[in-house]
Amino acid sequence: xxxxxxxxxxxxxxxxxxxxxxxxxxxxxxxxxxxxxxxxxxxxxxxxxxxxxxxxxxxxxxxxxxxxxxxxxxxxxxxxxxxxxxxxxxxxxxxxxxxxxxxxxxxxxxxxxxxxxxxxxxxxxxxxxxxxxxxxxxxxxxxxxxxxxxxxxxxxxxxxxxxxxxxxxxxxxxxxxxxxxxxxxxxxxxxxxxxxxxxxxxxxxxxxxxxxxxxxxxxxxxx
Amino acid sequence: xxxxxxxxxxxxxxxxxxxxxxxxxxxxxxxxxxxxxxxxxxxxxxxxxxxxxxxxxxxxxxxxxxxxxxxxxxxxxxxxxxxxxxxxxxxxxxxxxxxxxxxxxxxxxxxxxxxxxxxxxxxxxxxxxxxxxxxxxxxxxxxxxxxxxxxxxxxxxxxxxxxxxxxxxxxxxxxxxxxxxxxxxxxxxxxxxxxxxxxxxxxxxxxxxxxxxxxxxxxxxxx
Numbered sequence: 001x002x003x004x005x006x007x008x009x010x011x012x013x014x015x016x017x018x019x020x021x022x023x024x025x026x027x028x029x030x031x032x033x034x035x036x037x038x039x040x041x042x043x044x045x046x047x048x049x050x051x052x053x054x055x056x057x058x059x060x061x062x063x064x065x066x067x068x069x070x071x072x073x074x075x076x077x078x079x080x081x082x083x084x085x086x087x088x089x090x091x092x093x094x095x096x097x098x099x100x101x102x103x104x105x106x107x108x109x110x111x112x113x114x115x116x117x118x119x120x121x122x123x124x125x126x127x128x129x130x131x132x133x134x135x136x137x138x139x140x141x142x143x144x145x146x147x148x149x150x151x152x153x154x155x156x157x158x159x160x161x162x163x164x165x166x167x168x169x170x171x172x173x174x175x176x177x178x179x180x181x182x183x184x185x186x187x188x189x190x191x192x193x194x195x196x197x198x199x200x201x202x203x204x205x206x207x208x209x210x211x212x213x214x215x216x217x218x219x220x221x222x223x
Numbered sequence: 224x225x226x227x228x229x230x231x232x233x234x235x236x237x238x239x240x241x242x243x244x245x246x247x248x249x250x251x252x253x254x255x256x257x258x259x260x261x262x263x264x265x266x267x268x269x270x271x272x273x274x275x276x277x278x279x280x281x282x283x284x285x286x287x288x289x290x291x292x293x294x295x296x297x298x299x300x301x302x303x304x305x306x307x308x309x310x311x312x313x314x315x316x317x318x319x320x321x322x323x324x325x326x327x328x329x330x331x332x333x334x335x336x337x338x339x340x341x342x343x344x345x346x347x348x349x350x351x352x353x354x355x356x357x358x359x360x361x362x363x364x365x366x367x368x369x370x371x372x373x374x375x376x377x378x379x380x381x382x383x384x385x386x387x388x389x390x391x392x393x394x395x396x397x398x399x400x401x402x403x404x405x406x407x408x409x410x411x412x413x414x415x416x417x418x419x420x421x422x423x424x425x426x427x428x429x430x431x432x433x434x435x436x437x438x439x440x441x442x443x444x445x446x
Contacts (some may be wrong), residue, residue, distance in 0.1 A: 055277020135275075
């Protein structure tokens with residue numbers, strides 16, 4: 001049985017090392033065509049995080065960059081379009097992180113790397129993550145449906161990993177869907193409570209949630 | 224050692240029974256002076272949940288009730304005042320649930336009752352909970368500080384329970400603050416993803432998260 005012993009540091013150390021490599025390769029808004037488009041996107045994140053989607057407008061966002069509203073319209077047709085770009089990129093990075101972690105053959109290692117990488121990423125990018133998760137309800141139904149597709153694929157990958165762990169006898173049997181929701185909730189909710197005064201660095205929190213995630217699926221019990 | 228055996232149903236059954244009693248006694252906005260004030264509060268929850276705090280106004284909220292904006296002003300001086308009432312009541316119910324659960328002498332039972340009751344409550348009241356947790360950043364600094372005081376007391380109670388469990392040897396030693404944050408995140412994030420189409424009733428989710436919470440603090444390992 002390949003279940004890591006939680007009392008030995010190396011399992012968490014190794015998950016942290018692999019997880020760090022995964023998030024280091026990720027970049028938000030990498031596919032945008034110019035630095036100017038990225039400047040507007042960052043200003044949009046700050047404005048939406050501070051006042052919510054409905055509480056701000058494109059002019060206010062442009063003003064914050066020192067560029068014109070007309071320049072902003074070159075890249076984004078509407079405020080909703082800008083929000084969608086932010087959310088889509090955020091969801092895609094989550095999918096990449098989850099996809100790369102769950103591609104690891106051993107379910108225990110996959111789960112621990114996933115918990116480390118997703119948690120540490122959310123802590124590093126907590127302002128963006130807050131907009132991605134808490135403002136996305138303001139999107140049009142079509143855009144919302146696109147995000148939902150990504151979210152469903154992410155949840156599916158997490159459930160597959162849990163199921164493999166159960167099938168191999170490494171994880172404790174249990175409600176796969178609800179357990180997956182719980183694991184993702186730990187990382188998602190980091191966006192709500194984490195900030196510059198949090199008593200953990202993103203790496204420390206990633207390591208802790210890696211351990212707690214392993215306990216949630218019952219790796220320690222199976223070991 | 225009084226740690227419950229997670230493989231035996233009775234520990235979760237008992238936590239669900241005690242937790243249900245705790246949440247059945249709770250009522251949102253019980254201290255409001257009239258049914259009319261409660262009508263406005265419920266309309267406020269719906270409006271804020273749908274469009275966010277900055278995206279709505281008192282007139283729209285009053286229109287939704289069939290009552291006048293003037294009648295609304297009798298009870299709430301401003302939109303912010305209405306949001307504060309919603310959030311304060313929500314935070315106070317959380318504090319009551321956590322307070323009653325953590326008053327149970329045995330830390331393992333306290334933790335399991337807490338996880339059941341908080342999770343089931345959040346699922347039952349997911350729309351209100353969404354406003355309470357995700358719109359409270361729109362409050363004035365003074366009102367925000369009042370909520371922060373309640374939140375700090377809640378986190379303190381959860382940490383105390385974890386620490387007692389560790390001291391008694393029932394819970395695995397670990398980072399008490401981060402573990403407490405993780406336990407609360409499970410319940411808080413229910414407000415984001417739970418809805419009428421969720422594949423679990425509030426009771427089923429409460430039981431599942433009661434089990435996962437026990438695993439997080441390592442009760443099963445200690446047993």
